[in-house]
Amino acid sequence: MQLFHYEFKAMGTACTIQLYAQNTQLAKNISAAVITDVNRLELKYSRYRSDSLLSKINRLAAKGGKIRVDDETVSLLNYATTCYQQSGGLFDITSGILRHIWQFQQHALPDEQQIAAIRNRIGWQRVNWSAPHLEFPEPGFELDFGGIVKEYAVDRAAIIAQESGMQYGIINLGGDIRVVGPHANGQPWVVGIQHPREQQQVIQKINLSQGALASSGDYERCIVVNNQRYGHVFNPRTGWPVSHLAAVSVVSELCVVAGSAATIAMLKESLGTQWLAQLGLPYLWVDVQGKSGGSLLDQQD
Numbered sequence: 001m002q003l004f005h006y007e008f009k010a011m012g013t014a015c016t017i018q019l020y021a022q023n024t025q026l027a028k029n030i031s032a033a034v035i036t037d038v039n040r041l042e043l044k045y046s047r048y049r050s051d052s053l054l055s056k057i058n059r060l061a062a063k064g065g066k067i068r069v070d071d072e073t074v075s076l077l078n079y080a081t082t083c084y085q086q087s088g089g090l091f092d093i094t095s096g097i098l099r100h101i102w103q104f105q106q107h108a109l110p111d112e113q114q115i116a117a118i119r120n121r122i123g124w125q126r127v128n129w130s131a132p133h134l135e136f137p138e139p140g141f142e143l144d145f146g147g148i149v150k151e152y153a154v155d156r157a158a159i160i161a162q163e164s165g166m167q168y169g170i171i172n173l174g175g176d177i178r179v180v181g182p183h184a185n186g187q188p189w190v191v192g193i194q195h196p197r198e199q200q201q202v203i204q205k206i207n208l209s210q211g212a213l214a215s216s217g218d219y220e221r222c223i224v225v226n227n228q229r230y231g232h233v234f235n236p237r238t239g240w241p242v243s244h245l246a247a248v249s250v251v252s253e254l255c256v257v258a259g260s261a262a263t264i265a266m267l268k269e270s271l272g273t274q275w276l277a278q279l280g281l282p283y284l285w286v287d288v289q290g291k292s293g294g295s296l297l298d299q300q301d
Contacts, residue, residue, distance in 0.1 A: 013174030064139040090267035095236035096144020115239035151259035182209040196247035214259035217247035251282040
């Protein structure tokens with residue numbers, strides 16, 4: 001078997017597929033099937049495309065109203081509801097609207113008046129969700145699947161790759177990873193977890209033969225004002241970025257579970273490490289002081 005490597009851009013990030021196949025044609029077919037579906041999901045749920053389903057939902061949400069959604073969107077909204085409940089309301093897909101006042105490219109902080117005004121437009125509990133009908137009784141809302149769709153795309157990619165004939169391989173969509181099987185010789189894939197403050201530094205290497213790894217942190221999109229870092233993970237109650245944990249990585253069978261667990265831990269601030277320990281999944285955290293912990297630190301390189 002030969003190892004094939006494919007790179008592509010999707011969902012605003014660099015993506016890779018590494019897979020073993022008997023021949024080039026099979027490898028091409030597998031990668032093409034994966035890339036086609038990732039692109040499909042981006043077209044469907046991108047907030048940057050006016051013709052996406054998400055943009056259609058948000059145009060309705062802005063004025064108030066009701067819409068019937070398809071089965072795939074039902075499953076994502078059901079999962080978002082589960083995350084909302086399990087996080088005590090912190091994982092909220094209506095909170096993405098905060099990015100309108102947190103303009104990171106302007107290197108300026110919003111004022112309290114702006115934050116207070118936009119917080120009135122946040123609250124998944126104020127949206128009526130009864131599958132397959134999604135209703136916005138009040139105008140001014142907006143949904144953002146940013147914390148779910150890329151991870152869901154990774155899990156879909158793994159299924160499609162297997163159905164297309166992949167036995168051994170790894171899929172990486174911008175750091176959200178799913179391993180379909182080990183190297184063809186049985187050796188695990190070695191995956192590095194990036195240090196949240198040192199871009200070129202790996203804080204830990206872990207071995208994966210199956211399952212998924214996802215991370216959340218304050219380092220991908222952020223601004224620094226008066227020596228204070230403000231990341232893109234927002235607390236929907238305060239309207240401000242979280243400020244206790246710098247990064248969290250979680251391993252799970254499903255990438256969407258790993259990703260939402262990492263984000264919820266970030267949102268729980270000082271209680272996040274305790275929540276992770278109780279969750280029972282392998283994890284690693286780094287706080288803003290540079291302290292780290294978690295069961296993944298125990299794994300030998």
